[in-house]
Amino acid sequence: MSTSTPDLTHGAGHGDHDDHVTVPLLERFPGRGSAAAWPLGLVGVLLLVGGTFLSWSYTGDVLGDLSINFYPGGVQICMIVLGLVALAFLLAHRGPLSRLGDWLDSAAAVRNLGLGAVAYMAVAIGVIAYESGGLINVNPGGWVSLVGALLLAASGLMLVSRQHKDPLFAKTTSWLEICAIIVLMALVLFGAAYALGIGDGASFVLFLMFVAAAATALAKSGVFTWIGLIAQKNRPVLMLGAFAVAFLFPFTQGGSDENMSIATQVLIFAATALGLNIVVGLAGLLDLGYIAFLGAGAYVGAVLSNSAFATIGWKPPFLVVVLVGAIFSSILGLIIGSPTLRVSGDYLAIVTLAFGEIFRFTMGNLDGNNGPDLTNGPNGVPAIPDLNFFGFDFGQPHNVAGITLGRFANYYFLLLVIAAIIIFVFVRLNNSRIGRGWVAIREDEKAAEAMGVNVFGLKLFAFAGGAFLAGMAGTVKAHHDVSVTPDQYIFLESAFLLAAIVLGGMGTVAGVLVGATILKLLPEKLRFIADYRLLIFGLVLVLMMRFRPEGIIANQRRKLEFHEDDEDLAERIEEVHLEEAEAKA
């Protein structure tokens, strides 16, 4: 970071807002002082990284292959990366990167990296011992790295945070910012591809621990404050970068349909959740029947398809089907939204839930015996053929630049376009007169009405607009899934969508993408939790509401709404906002 004007100096540990002044554990024991801390950290890094070049495991079939000296496996490479990041922060604390240390809380970063490394090594050694029959099978490399991790953690606990400036006021040149964004994006792409490629659950858990440790460390050091600011400043670059990453992703998969299948599922889920985020996150209306709109689109896609079980003879081109599905869905949205004229809050949530259930029951009933035959009842519409755009068959693999892209990759690209449309609509609506109206309604509905905001119209529009987007996604989902049945659209699915938003962050795009990815990817990768999936996510909802209601990636305004009495938070957010406003001008 090129530093120009040191505007404001903050006390120790003022990186992230939540992170008030942290008193290092051992500071309370004078004499054991921080003089030894820094060299101790260096030794820790040396041992941690050194250990990874030695064998960790006697047998070669645990956590990939960790049994060969001087040939680190994936699980070991994570520790190398973590060690190097810790080294960078140590050198920022004292040494050649000292200028960086003027802006970041390097001690906090080392502390979190060290603790993360200890946890990581403990789990890794535990897994090795468990899977290959005893601690005896843990080779010296593992122990060396564990000792290194412990030393690093000890060093982090002893280091005293240096007086540093708030990274919010770091003036950085734009090429540096753009480079940072590109690096970030590349890391995301690489990380996603790597994570999907991990075969066994234990390695996956370890990878998550690594990501969590690195992310907490960066957050505590204040790097994310800076990243948040430059993300605001360089929005187009960020968006473009994100789409480039998403677009390039299938090319990293070497034609593997298995991972692409997961990726398309994530994308369908994320796209739907983004649509729901317009209703919940922007307009502040809790819709518990949202899955019905996806279902409405899917049923339209199914009955208008060339499936032998389709019940309607009209076979328009797919783009027309998309439009019909979206419009049908948004008409349902208008119907479901109409009670907002009279009900709000909890009652509205229950009304939407009831509508969602009515939709599902109705789809399950219209089989010719109980009402007209439209949906084949509980059996649904099976055997929906793959899409075919002007001769491009979505069912067939295609070769692009020597890389094979299979069936799921084809759908992936189509869904990416749909997700892009939804994100586009989301962002543009958010930053418009309509978006302001929604915020006003969320803040104080009566005052909004008294200031001339069309409250009912805006609520209705949120329902219809959200439904339109979900309907669109639904038509593609029908073809992707091959069959459409009522039991794909149960209440739990709506709750699941809501969970993605609550976990990721109400009212943010990035948050929902993160939330959706976590909720869809984890059960796929961690087969052993598959049966506990719902249990865990019920718990996640409760815990998030208790401890971080604004979600992982918070929308600042939402955060304020959930913390009405937190004056410091309000001051801090205002500070950030003023800085952003200045950067924009």
Added chain:
Amino acid sequence: MTVTDTPPPPATPSTVGAPILEARGVTMRFGGLTAVKDVDMTVNEGEIVGLIGPNGAGKTTFFNCLTGLYKPTEGVVTLSGQVIPPKPRAVVVAGMARTFQNIRLFANMTALENVMVGRYCRTSSMALTSILRGPKFRREEAATRARAQELLEFVGLGDSAENLARNMPYGDQRRLEIARALATDPKLILLDEPTAGMNPQETKQASDLIFRIRDSGLAVVVIEHDMRFIFNLCDRVLCLVRGEVLVQGSPGEVQSDPRVIEAYIGGGDDDEDDDPTPSLDAGTTQEEQQ
């Protein structure tokens, strides 16, 4: 509609013009309680009218009836000769805006955004325009922003545009609420206790602001407890007691009317709620009021 029309157009002397607001026989009952009883009020162009009365007299309730937050049990309200339906939005569109006794800003929006929300009913870009961002959208958005900034400067908050409403000092919040109401381009603005909780200096600024609003061509109705404030400011004063108009007339007439003094000091014999001291009792009234 756009920046070009007005913030404060040139000051016109306070000549009293044609009637702009006429309320006839407004009555509001809550179950057995008649909070407002058969009240008539006329406000003329360019006039500042004061509404006084002890606590619980029904002043706020009367405002709520005028602005459609309550649907009056009886009575009609006409604005510029048109009968206005008792719907808040229709009232704003017709040209009457208000502030609230208990400040009701959008706390987590910035000052500028608050005022921009006030522009909602005078702008028109809908979904498709907002998504596609044609030239019309950009023009309108820029105009909204410019107008909002102008109004903030008008009330003296030009430098606080990007501050969060909830972080602003109390007096600034009151002024911000006035700016937000002005953003709806009203012909008439209703201020519910605009100086409650202010110190003497802020109160002085507030009365200057109200004069400037009047000079920009708006009619103003003010509810106040502070007698000195009201009598310096207003062209005409209405005194409401137990939901009924007790007296109305020039400040001098009302001030010297023994019934007014009795209503305040003697206390409404059967109305224990009455506040004996008629001044400077910042928002001590009931909470759930508009």
Added chain:
Amino acid sequence: MTEFLQQIVNGLTLGSLYALIAVGYTVVYGIVQLINFAHGEVFMIGAFGALATWTVLFKGQHGLWVLPIMVLGAVIVSVLTAVVMERIAYRPLRGAPRLAPLITAIGISIFLQEAVRLFYPGAKSKLTFPEIEVVSGTALQVGGLTIQRAAVFTVGALAVSAVLLWFFVNRTRLGQGMQAVSQDPDTAQLMGINVNRIIVIAFALGAALAAVGGVAQGLLNSNIDFRMGFLAGLKAFTAAVLGGIGNIQGAIVGGLTLGIAESMATQFIPGQFGGSAWKDVWAFVLLILVLVFRPQGLLGARVVDRA
């Protein structure tokens, strides 16, 4: 005519069940203005508590004397669940935006269902509820009407519960404290009433009645499953709203009304859209109609600004 009376009987049975659950929604709402959407799961857990009590203590026994102990087991399990839920999930959220407790409730609801499914032996599919002498077995025939024995138990349980509840609310200090808090929590606090304790008691009271409902449901259907709380909870919530939420007599009136309306709809809506296939659809339609057009209920609710 018999047909009609038969549906009245069926409706009263169903309605008593709804009423037993609905009281829980209403009592809690009356005190904290919170709609505890996880209450349906408390009912479900009650049924499992009764089954567990029977399985552990009396497996193979079918005498009437085990019934009170089963009910006691059910009540204990339900009350514990509700109290823990209030303490760790809802209490920290008092004063948070309304969205927060609602989402929490959904989370709790799913969590409890899954916990039962995963950890109660055999609960992944339906479990048979024990037959108990006198209250299970061949239905009674009264003047051409078929009356299930369990139905008599259900209606009787509601009657007894209602009397006890009335006594508790009007004749005990705690009950009067409850009324005080529901009318004006701040003043009640000033008068030295421990509001937190009253809230816990409201949750416990609702849970106890729901547990009785759980036993009744087990006897009526002869089987129980972990999903039974969802729909029953929603319908009971409708009943509470129909009777005027916050109003205890209202919950009972609402429950009975809803039960009868549902029976009638199932029986008398003609043609393709009638019958049991559409039963739940009509129940949900009724729910929507009540929430939209009669949110204050038949007997009037304690209305708060729900904007």
